[in-house]
Amino acid sequence: MPTVRVKHSGEHLQIENDLIGISLNLRPDEVTGLQWVVSPFGDDCLQFFLDDGRFLIVSPDDFVFDVQQEGFIRVENLPPIVSFRELIFGFEEYQKNPLPSDNYDENLGLFYLHLAIFRSAENHGMKVSMMQQLLEIGRKNGIWMESQG
Numbered sequence: 056m057p058t059v060r061v062k063h064s065g066e067h068l069q070i071e072n073d074l075i076g077i078s079l080n081l082r083p084d085e086v087t088g089l090q091w092v093v094s095p096f097g098d099d100c101l102q103f104f105l106d107d108g109r110f111l112i113v114s115p116d117d118f119v120f121d122v123q124q125e126g127f128i129r130v131e132n133l134p135p136i137v138s139f140r141e142l143i144f145g146f147e148e149y150q151k152n153p154l155p156s157d158n159y160d161e162n163l164g165l166f167y168l169h170l171a172i173f174r175s176a177e178n179h180g181m182k183v184s185m186m187q188q189l190l191e192i193g194r195k196n197g198i199w200m201e202s203q204g
Contacts, residue, residue, distance in 0.1 A: 058115040073116040080180040122175040130168045166198045
């Protein structure tokens with residue numbers, strides 16, 4: 056893939072593609088397998104299978120990863136896989152209206168949907184610069200408290 060660049064950085068591989076400002080730090084010892092796959096747009100992509108059953112796909116201009124949930128609160132309609140581009144677009148829309156419902160539980164679920172996706176991206180080695188903005192939205196709207204990890 057000509058648009059994908061790999062640099063060795065300590066015990067990580069830093070992988071960059073045409074998704075500007077985003078890179079992936081992958082520890083080679085986490086990789087249990089890999090294979091070439093084709094994106095829905097016909098691009099060649101490299102799928103990494105990681106320990107703990109996680110996976111990650113590197114395309115010429117995106118990173119696609121599986122989403123896990125942790126902690127007490129569970130979101131039923133959490134997508135099983137997400138692309139980093141979708142993460143960015145979804146958060147831009149969320150910022151416009153973080154409380155779309157009069158129902159507190161629905162607003163809480165929407166916040167935790169974003170939080171699970173952001174944490175999953177970070178779990179896969181991507182830096183999510185919007186995480187602090189998300190937590191601030193949660194604090195401002197009484198959904199997130201400092202004692203939560």
